[in-house]
Amino acid sequence: MNTLVRDMPLLPTEAETLLARKSASALSVHLASCHAPQSIVIIDHAGEKQAVELPSAVYPLLLDALAEIARGNAVTLTPVHAELTTQEAADLLNVSRPYLVKLLDEGKIPHRKVGRHRRVLYRDMLDYKQRTDSQRSQALDELAAMAQEAGMGYAGE
Structure with a gap:
């Protein structure tokens, strides 16, 4: 069954909780009122940049996931058709x-x-x-x- 449902969600570390709080704050400013696809830039450890376009349906999911991780909660994703x-x-x-x-x-x-x-x-x-x-x-x-x-x-x- 390929549903993206994990058997055991992983609890975030303290460092991940702090990073999620910062990320949620920064992203909410840009994504909260957007109704069109947006691009984010990912910079890897080597300094390489790649723009990734996200559909607007992802914004609330991403912000909710970051908010929960910031609270120290594990997060899972379950498709509605699962x-x-x-x-x-x-x-x-x-x-x-x-x-x-x-x-x-x-x-x-x-x-x-x-x-x-x-x-x-x-x-x-x-x-x-x-x-x-x-x-x-x-x-x-x-x-x-x-x-x-x-x-x-x-x-x-």
Whole structure:
């Protein structure tokens, strides 16, 4: 499976964290408002320069990756068309694999079978997560409104 998904993301070193912070700051000035391809110049250790043109779709990814590395976090890249195992999908949702399999069997998340194994599209995982987050937020809003009506809120106290 050639999906660009690494088994184990690497944590940045302290030097990489500092460099990411500087790089993010410098690049954000130039890339934040760009909507067209831009070229960056890469200078290798021998002083050789090469211009590389980047599509505008890369800017937010690059800035987000640098910001996370600057915080000391590992970063992975997963294409939205990637197929995940049930364990990878469960890890993304922070649930157990048996619970995820139950969601798949109930039809709450689309999947396909490859032999005996289930495969889930990353984009379907994102859709499910967005739906459940939205439902959760709506339920919390309703509970807060009910608490306000019952005089259980903290407003005005």
